[in-house]
Amino acid sequence: MEPENRELADIIDNLRRVFQVVNEHSKKAEKSSGxxxxxxxxxxxxxxxxxxxxxxxxxxxYLHPATVVGILDRLEARELVTRTRSSTDRRVVTIDLSEKGKELVRRAPEVAQGLLVAGLEKLSREKRKVIGEGLRYLVDILGVQEIPPKLMRSPEINTPE
Amino acid sequence: MEPENRELADIIDNLRRVFQVVNEHSKKAEKSSGxxxxxxxxxxxxxxxxxxxxxxxxxxxYLHPATVVGILDRLEARELVTRTRSSTDRRVVTIDLSEKGKELVRRAPEVAQGLLVAGLEKLSREKRKVIGEGLRYLVDILGVQEIPPKLMRSPEINTPE
DNA sequence: TGCTAATAATTAGCATACAAATCATTTAAG
DNA sequence: CTTAAATGATTTGTATGCTAATTATTAGCA
Structure with missing residues (x-):
């Protein structure tokens, strides 16, 4: 394989690796928080x-409603959230945390911190810059051909508060 | 927000974006290749x-064997691959492409990585280098952090495959 | 008013994805 | 040589995640 293609293949492999690792770590979260x-x-x-x-x-x-329904089913089964059908618009169901759910959030605040963020913070400013820049390029070239999402509303990604 | 956090937030947002776009692209590939x-x-x-x-x-x-077994089951059902139990070590199963499978690869060579590759190829060598380097750092820090599974992933980043 | 279109949530069906348990086989230890 | 440990693939069970179809409700309009 020519070095040019090697480079491309590496980028794609690394992307997959990132996907896998991120996915994998999310599973580990289960063990410590339940x-x-x-x-x-x-x-x-x-x-x-x-x-x-x-x-x-x-x-x-950034998920499909059908996916969220499944997640809510499991959370409701554990009595962490409550579903309430709106009285003004009976198509609407509003979600709230139960006491148990609030307790979980109180008890596991550091969970939100996250491995990726922690890892990024440990990096030198230069390396972080390279990562940021590279991803920006990636988003640019991908964004050009991005397909407008259908059911889900604009997946316009907001920066976390 | 301080510029430092701004930078982190951007990285995470861009990761999310990349995840989403690649995900959508993979679905597009599905429709064209079957x-x-x-x-x-x-x-x-x-x-x-x-x-x-x-x-x-x-x-x-980068997948669990159990996951691959499922994928192979479906590929075998479509007669795209063959399973052969090794005669020297009867625990081992070796996978090959059927003629049909080879034909598919011949017919849809670019489908697999089409969008990404096409976009990447249009980039300047410089930018491609930056992307590659940034991802490499990312994989490094994820790989390193994988060892102590104490902290967990920020759920915000845990975007679908 | 009454019919149709749009909306909100859910269900059904499929394909990943992983951990844990299982089955068969091979290797290693005594 | 016999048994215990290790290995390779698979099975089982749970959780995502999507699309398409369904149900219930509301909005729009003639």
Whole structure:
């Protein structure tokens, strides 16, 4: 393989690696907090925005509503969240944290900190710059061909507060 | 927000963006080739390394063997790959492409990585270098951090595969 | 008013993905 | 040589994640 293609292949391999590792670590979160990464992510989002509609939660999490429903099913089964059908618009279901859910958020605040952030913070300013710049290029070239999402609202990604 | 945190937030946001776009692209590939992204990835890997053992394939793909078994089941059901139990070590199963599988690889060579590769190829050598380097750092810090599974991933980053 | 379109949540069906347990086989220890 | 440990693939069970279809409700309009 020519060095040019080697370089491309490396980029793609590394992207996959990042995906895998990020995925893998989210599974490890389960062991220390008792719930899975996505569930924890949902809980955290709900704790910040509650009461929140299912569709808004899905939007907040960049996930499909159908996926969120499944996560909510499991959280509700553990009595961490509550579902309430709105009286003004009976199509709408609003989600809240139960006491148990709030307790979980209180008890595991550091969970939100995250491995990636911790790792990035330890890096030198220069390396962080390189990572940031490289990703920016990547987003640029990908963004050109990005397909407008259908069901989910604009996945316009907001910077965390 | 201080510039330092701004930088971190940007990195994480861009990662999310990349995840999403690549994810969508993988679905596009599915529609044009008839098989899913992971299946295509497996086919491509097999075509490069065949005959290959199941565990080696899993390693190549950064996936758990159990996951690969499922993918192989579906590929075998479509008669795209063949499983052969080794005669020298009867625990080992080696995977090969069927004629149909080879034909698919011939017919859809670029589908697997099309969007990414096409975009990357258009970039200047300089920018490509920056992307490659940045990802390498990223993989490094993720790899290093993987050892102590104490802290966990920021759920915000745990975007779908 | 009454019919149709749009919206919100859910369900059903499929494909990843992993950990843990299992089965068969091979290797190593005594 | 016999048994215990290790290895390779698979099975089982749980959790994502998506699309498409369904149900219930609301909004829009003739």
């Amino acid at each position: 719930i899975t990464g996505p569930q924890l992510w949902a809980i955290k989002t709900i704790s910040e925005k509650a009461p929140i509609r299912v569709s808004d939660l899905a939007h907040q999490m | 098989i899913t992204g992971p299946q295509l990835w497996a086919i491509k890997t097999i075509s490069e390394k065949a005959p290959i053992r199941v565990s080696d394939l899993a390693h190549q793909m």
